[in-house]
Amino acid sequence: MAELGAFLRSRREQLDRAAFDLPPLGRSRTPGLRREEIAYRAGVSITWYTWLEQGRDINPSRQVLDALAVTLRLSAAEQDYLYTLAGYTPASAAGPLLPSALPAHLHRLLDAQLPSPAFAVSPDWTITGWNGAYEALYPGVATVAPEDRNLLQLIFTDPYVRDLLPDWEVMSRRFLAEYRGSAGPLLGQAVHVALVKRIIATSGDFERAWQAHRVERFESRERRFLHPVAGELVFEHHRLIPSDLPDVHLVVYLADHRGDTAAKMRQLLAAGEVTT
Structure with a gap:
């Protein structure tokens, strides 16, 4: 002391x-x-x-x-x-949530991951920035209201996201367990309490999973998506924490570790699937 x-x-x-x-x-x-x-x-x-x-x-x-x-x-x-x-x-x-405008140097870092989808989240998993490949994977990120642009909320409430995940039952609960594990003692903060209440009000699946109190740490792993245009996409899921902004988590779906996923992502980008 x-x-x-x-x-x-x-x-x-x-x-x-x-x-x-x-x-x-x-x-x-x-x-x-x-x-x-x-x-x-x-x-x-x-x-x-x-x-x-x-x-x-x-x-x-x-x-x-x-x-x-x-x-x-x-x-x-x-x-x-x-x-x-x-x-x-x-x-x-x-600390408080980041503003919706992600710092320019982190936007550049996200863009440098192309053709791999990449995005940034704040401590309550609000999506605060993304690159073109992530928007090609999930176009709704650009059109959803900013106050609803929360990764956990979208996983449980957006039908497009549910259809995008062939293993939604497993992955949605794993995401929730990782959210609980990363938030930890912060779950009592108003922003986290409000988020949980908001999702419970719209998703019975979330309410049941929340009551299970499952907790996990994040681990890099393979992720599979079923895109309505590109078909099956296989990524390696990574999460990075910038040392100068530790409240920001950068999520990267590495596209070139197996198969033709990187080529498919380039085709989506070239075809103008991105709406911005």
Whole structure:
């Protein structure tokens, strides 16, 4: 806890009092905000916060760390560090969803996978970007409403996706088990709770599978699709996590590991199956 205390004190002393509408302190005083000012804004007692900075063996809750992170105006990297020091999952894993506009460099990375389909998802599996090959595989990704462009939701509610998966009964439940495994302690967050409620309201299959509480980790594997134009397509399924944006997961269906799938994907792209 000593490192946690030292980190909190360092960040407190680096704060600009003017940014908090506070008067400057005398030259003899330590710069930054005082402990009681941080404690008041974070909603904790001054004694308890002082103990934290002193490195005493106390266990702050995640809610308290949330409040301190906001009060101290920590960066994303600093929030991760704070949570790690306290023994919690890094804050980035529980952070807000990405905006619908994926960063340009990740769009370029997705496009570089052609003719392999590739797309990006946020922590709740909202699809935030894709390349032309993925749109050729699943044209609906470009037309579905942004608020419904969630991979888990589409697997259980879109008839096209169900027909696309010859092993839908198996794969839909595996996807759900992987979602539960990746979300883990974040399932209590409002965005995840709302997603589950929304899918339950429209899919009895999802509700039954959700109640089974199956949990799995992601593993790269072979994936088969039955495309209405190209017929059977066989891919190798991979998931990548960019080090600069760990909340983004890039999913790639590698098209050139077996058979003529890569050639079929090129034909789909050349034939203008992509709608954008």
